[in-house]
Amino acid sequence: MLTPDKLTALHALFGDRLSTQAHACEAHGRDESFYPPAPPDAVLMAESEQDVLGAVACCHAERIPLIPFGAGTSLEGQVLAVQGGLSLDLTRMNAILRVDAADLTVTVQPGVTREQLNAALRDQGLFFPIDPGANATLGGMASTRASGTNAVRYGTLRENVLALRAVLPPGQVVRAGSRAKKSSAGYDLARLLVGSEGTLGVITELTLKVHPLPEHVAAATVTFPTVNAAVQTTIALIQCGVPIARCELLDAHAIRAVNAHDHLDLPEAPLLLLEFHGSPLAVQEQIRTVQELATELGGTAFQWAETPEARTRLWRARHHAYWSVLQQHPGCRCLTTDVCVPISHLADCVNTALQEAEAAGLPYFLVGHVGDGNFHVGYLIDPQRAEQLATAEALSHRLVQHALRLEGTCTGEHGIGLHKQAYLLEEAGEAAVATMRAIKAALDPHGVMNPGKVFAA
């Protein structure tokens, strides 16, 4: 709780960039997770690194929880102010500072969204590939080590951050990395901050790799008799080394929902949604390989999205899957899993997940960045019915334990937040989590940076 004198201190620093109005606090107390809102006591609309520096210094000195906030699209409660305090909204820091086309790098403020960046890059023949679906801010994406549909070819935020600036307690700007492609200069602070979910500092600038727009792009959908057949096709094409740009799975439940929401008429059966990037010749080669593999494994109804408009329509539908399913279950919220396993174990993991979901009887759907071995099962629950939440949690836990037995991870891309702290302990072990806590204590000795996330404060 922010005491009146602490609020006065903040007001003196930030004037009307600071708000304690209920609507502002409520808007900053929720994300896309199933958690009930946890609003902060105040919201600061940061406009500069200087503002961030002031906020971190003040929160450190006054022991005020500080929660960085971007688009609010996190899925694990990362932005909830579970201990009150100050929500630091970075969306006004949305300048694209530099585009260095010759080096394929850009430098942006953390509030720039991925759609904003891509709109600015298009004229220069460039794009930023990482696409988690939501129009998240790049600062938020870095903080959760986000990935999404293009990661199978282009990697995640881990691979695409070259350098960053961040403000750390007690109130200092730290630079990490450079625009050079590689470096062995000391500890990799950039990679430490990427994925730290705002618990160590606030990212104020990011230098990212960008890529030339592919010479040729083709997208296709292929329908399969079973989810297993779609997964087996995925495994085969990854193991053959096809440099596919996107390889997404939707089960029949998800297809039914996106058909309704986006007015499509995709066959209501497991579907792979594929995209190919490269020279026309290279794309042709890839397509031929995939068609052969898919046909062998029962794939039918190849449909090509030839025009950019048709492709956009398909990908928009994919990105709407989560919302489309929720719309079909009014009043429900969704508990989403995020396991990621080595590709050779993907069929085992997906099949087990589906069997258990069927047996439990809750409505569910499955979508997945299956080319990476990463998929999401969403369990639909009525938040008023505790037993449904308990069932979904039990399913989620069993799925994580199975993924860990298969040498995978509890979270491919959503992060730990509030929800996966026990899973992190199971996955990494006590020594690793103690090591993370030791780093946290060293860099944020008062524990004010997004407290209660990643591990309990």
Add this chain to the structure above:
Amino acid sequence: MLTPDKLTALHALFGDRLSTQAHACEAHGRDESFYPPAPPDAVLMAESEQDVLGAVACCHAERIPLIPFGAGTSLEGQVLAVQGGLSLDLTRMNAILRVDAADLTVTVQPGVTREQLNAALRDQGLFFPIDPGANATLGGMASTRASGTNAVRYGTLRENVLALRAVLPPGQVVRAGSRAKKSSAGYDLARLLVGSEGTLGVITELTLKVHPLPEHVAAATVTFPTVNAAVQTTIALIQCGVPIARCELLDAHAIRAVNAHDHLDLPEAPLLLLEFHGSPLAVQEQIRTVQELATELGGTAFQWAETPEARTRLWRARHHAYWSVLQQHPGCRCLTTDVCVPISHLADCVNTALQEAEAAGLPYFLVGHVGDGNFHVGYLIDPQRAEQLATAEALSHRLVQHALRLEGTCTGEHGIGLHKQAYLLEEAGEAAVATMRAIKAALDPHGVMNPGKVFAA
């Protein structure tokens, strides 16, 4: 200095795996840098993670400096026992634990060398691409975030470590990462340990990405009238997005030396040594592009190494460059720079480096992983003549400062060790180095892990 009672404690733990014999200590007190030897007081030949655990626990409890040791091929003094203590030799921990061909991963002990790994992988149609020249251990390569000739296409140890096990003070095994391709599970401890030069813990196991042997490989040499023309060609081919597998520059001094050492008759002029990986068609496309670019910029005397034997001969010569030059200057040692800059600034950086070296009058040579913007100038100095060392240090320092102005790094791949600590401070700034120190103090509170490296103890 190890006191007799501390030695007794170590002997009780390790029996004859511990040696205090002069020849063992001397062999573990030097690397390939220009530093005079600094032998440890004792050497432990570790045979298991249990040995490493015992050594870390004992050194932590007894305040004994502990220096992990692999092949001893570091170039910045990383393995020198500058405060005495225990050298922990990991070369007996050289088992290849698993090859998971279906997932393109391997799991190895830290003493496995890259040549050993590639010999074991060849039969399965796989290879580990990272090749720093020396037959280093993979533990050592991870510790310095090494890269080398193939990094332009396949990345560095940063991108190719999926998971690791390490022993950290006070004596605990930490697991980091998994075999899943991506993860957002907490702080990226794997990337924190990669590049930490043994100052945080001892890596006891590595899970690495491996790659299918390319369907087709072609290598070529092209001669240029000037180093600048070779660099301009490199810049053009990287900016065109040619997925070249290797792109190495040697100046005329280096060529002269390798011709003599490896009985070659390469034209004594700046040379690009190139390698192409892919389908026969893709390789042909790449070669055509590179020939056009190189010819436009004055490249002549294209020579093709068609057979594996001819390729091996060329690459062996490249790897011998450092030794070949030293052989031509008996009694000299070599001070080597390692700057890496964004590709658009590479010509500026190389040209400035050469002008300054020429003006200074010391013998020198230049080799470089120029596709990454990374190059090495080696200054040959007589260790008896202090003014030569001073001149080389001044040249090195000015080159680093220029590279930093060009938004690069002081070290692309060799690490900080003893030699680049002041450069690290210039590059990263005081706040970043203080953050690194805070992490070091949190994880190694007694300061026993490779003390005096990366930053002064």
